[in-house]
Amino acid sequence: MEFVVLPDHPAADEVSARIPEEYRKKVLRHHSGRPWLVGNWPANAAVCVGAGPSKIALFGAARTTERELLVQLGKVRTLRDLDGIAERTAGSFHLVASINGLVRAQGGLSGARGIFSTSFAGITVAANRISVLGELRRLTVAEDQLALRLLAFTPPWPLSERSVWREVDSLPFAHYLSVRPDGTAEQIRWWDPPAPERPAGLAAPELREALVAAVAARTGAQPAVGADLSGGMDSTSLCFLAAEQGGGLVTIRRRLMDPTNCDDPVADRAAADLPGAEHIVLDKDTASPYYESPDRDDLAMDEPPPFIAMASHMEDVARIMASHGVTRHLQGHGSDELAATGTTYVNAMAQRSLLGSLGMIRAMRARRRWSLATTLRVVRAFPPYAEWLQRSADELLRPPDVESEVGWEPTPRLPPWASGEAAALVRDAMNRTAGTDPQPMSSIPTQHEILRCIRVNGWIVRFANTLGERFGVSFEAPFLDDRVVETALSVRMADRYVAGRHKPVLAAALRGTVPDYVLDRTTKSHFTVDVYNGRKRNLAKMREMCEESRLADLGLIGRDGFRRALSSAMPDPMHMGPLEKTIACEAWLRSLPARTGPQAP
Template sequence: MEFVILPDHPAADGVSARLPEEYRKNTIRHRSGRPWLVGNWSADAAVCVQAGPSKLVLFGAAHTTEPELPALLAKVRTVRELDRIVDRTEGSFHLVASVDGFVRAQGSLSGARELFSTSCAGITVAANRPSALGELRRLTLAEDQLAMHLLAFTPPWPLSERSVWREVDSLPFAHYLSLRPDGTAEPVRWWTPPEPELPVDAAAPEFREALVAAVAARAGTSPAIGADLSGGMDSTSLCFLAAGQGGRLVTVRRRLMDPMNCDDSVADRAAADLPAAEHIVLDKDTASPYYDSVDRDDLATDEPPPFIAVTSHMEDVARIMASHGVTRHLQGHGSDELAATGTAHANAMAQRSLLGSLGMIRAMRARRRWSLATTLRVVRAFPPYAEWLQRSADALLSPPEIESEVGWEPTPRLPSWASREAAALVQETMRDTAATKPQPMSSIPAHHEILRCIRLNGWIIRFANTLGERFGVSFEAPFLDDRVVETALSVRLEDRYVAGRHKPVLAAALRGTVPDYVLDRTTKSHFTMDTYDGRKRNLPRMREICEESRLADLGLIGREGLRRALSGIMPDPMHIGPLEKTMACEAWLRSLPTKIGPKPR
């Protein structure tokens, strides 16, 4: 699904005419008759409402009482007043409205539904994908932002929000885009993180209600719904919630290669407790190996993807779901992040009450084997965000620390194979950004870290959907929905951590609906053996990519450094994450319509 949003301006007709025919299968017009929404979407992908001169369209998984929408819209006099409709609509969606010639366009807090904009013919134009904007003007690669994608984890905020295309602006977090009749536009803040004030007894029912509604937004009107059934607390809980919606449930899971993993036994038991569902299990003989897609050159994505190792597996899931009549597939992304109680959470607790947090900090120190120096860094106040970003730029090329990272975000690190040019670009960009004194997403470091991870998961879902759309399947993550995120952030910090318990808020919310053996889990399996096996199988293909590296052609990595990282059968654990990012960038560069060569020197 692609759509372009145009202001109520005389130039809109000419801009719309520039779009290829496949982008003009659907057209919705302003009251003036000028084109407003132009794109390619199916009838069931959008909810369209009109009340007098105002129009509203919801794209995606939106659950609302449709007869109520016209009444709500009829009361709206300015685009700002649309907040009440946003608050009363469940799910994950794009909202686009035209009110008296003014347009409001927004996506989701997580970025699973994102918007981008550019200028064309003297007006600002927005779209849900940069590729649609690329049909209107020539886009050029921003090498400095591409270099940022080589960092372990993600680029630090707000660099994580920037597009790799120089002419494209991403809509800032928690903002909507206001397009005026004169063709200009500005982002407007519509949401701020709540204060963590709710005790768990009050928050649990609200969290349950929000999560049930999020699942209903996907499953409520579908004859069949798909879901991961990994055995983990997140996806397994979603399966039980989806089973209560009345539609046919189809689950899929991948058996881990590690014989000591504990997820499979829980998944087997859950499957037995969901006898009406159809359960599909992939094993080492039927599941695509990790890194099976490293040499892809057909990734239909507008930015370097967040992962490449499980691309083939995601396509397998989409293909299987499509063959079973499923168009929406649930995943548990975001639950771990909403329940996060790492160093940032310990710091927040220490800042509120050092004495009251000592028990938690002692337990975390013992479990993570912190030194006294690390423990002291955890409990003392973090510097202002801009100062932390400046320090991170200065330490960019320092060797990684063995102990836990302590700060607003994981410390940015470039891989050993990054070139000096790439290091200089990243360092300069981070310093320039720090000089603008950027504010964090929340003044509470623990909430900033949660929102950073929520944005990362939104990026993952956005990419997954470029894979699933080939099969007519949408990947959905209910834990990333706006109301679910907001409710989770409202919980008191001291109630988010209970020694010996895993995700106590989720457990309290779903007790009685999800079996206790799922909610009381304290263990979690990993894909380490699958990752190492896939790397070993596909090492020859990775080495070929190294010799033909597009990143090396651009001067961003050194082939010799990457060769060393790929030289041994047993990989350096420190290279696993950075290698994933590098290979994802390589696949993306190979998938671009035209080859991008080295920049002029």
């Protein structure tokens, strides 16, 4: 699905005519008659209504009808009045409106549905895909932003919000794009995180209601919906919520190679408790290995992807779901992050009551083997965000250690194969940004960290959908929906942690629908064996990528250091994540030639 948003400006006709035919299957118009929305979208993926000079379109999974949306639109007089529609409508969608010639365009809080803009023919042009904008003007890669994508974890806020293309602006977290009839635009903040003051007893029913509505937004009139059934609390809970909605359910899971994994027995039991569903199980003989085709050059992605190891598996899931008539597939992304009780949570509790949080601090220290010095760093007040960012810029090349867990975000680290030029670019970008005194997404570090992780998961879903759309399948993450995120953030800090319990608020919210043996789990399996096996199987391809490295040609990594990391018989576990980031950037760079567009007039 692609669409372009145009202002109510005379140049809109010219821009519309320049858009290739494949992206111009449908056209919606402003009240003036000028083109407003130009694109190609399935009929069941959009709800569009209009009343006089006011028009609105929701693209994606929105729990509303044309009739309901028209009633709400009738109450809208200004762009800010659209806040209510964005807040009350369950699901994940783009909201685009034309109100008396003014345009508003936005995605959700997670960024799973992004909005990007550029200047063309003297006006601001927005779209849900950068590739469409690349058809209008030639885009060039910003090398400092590409270098930032080599960091372990993700670029720090707000650098994580910036486009890797010089000519493109990404709509940042909690903002909408306002485009005036003269073609100029402004990014306007429309949402702020709630205060964490709701007792769990009140928040849990609200969280349940939000999750039920989020799943219902995906099921709706669908004849069948797909879902992961890993055995973990997150995806398994979504399966039971989807089954409660009625309709067909097709689940899929991948058996782990680790013989000690504890997910499969739970998944087997859950499948037996979902007798009306069809269950598909992939094993080592039927599942694509991790890192299958790492040297691919067909990533239709607007930016370097967040992962490459599971790309072939995600395509397998989409292909299988499509063969079963499924167009929407549920995944559990975001649940872990919404219930996070890591270092920033311990810090928040210590700031409220050091004495009252001593038990939690002792337990965390024992589990993570912190030194006394590290423990003191965790519990004392963090520095202002800009100061933390500036300090982090000086530590880019330090080896990762337990100290890097402490702060507003995981401390940014470049891998040892990054070049001095890459380090200089990243350091300069971070220092320049720190100099603007950026404010965190929330003044409470743990809330900021949760939102950062929600944005990372949104990025993952966005990439998954570029893979799934080739098969007509949309990957959906109900835990990332605005209402679910807001409700989870509103929970009182002290109620988020219960010793010996896992995600206590979510468990309370879903008790009675999801079996206790799922909600009461305190263990979780991992994919380490699968990852190492896939790496070994595809290592030759990765080495070829190293020798032909475009990142090395750009001077951002050292080919020798990259080669050494790939050649290790047993690579350092701390390097596995950065290795995947580097390989993902390489694969993305290989995909660029087909994405270049004509020079702008």
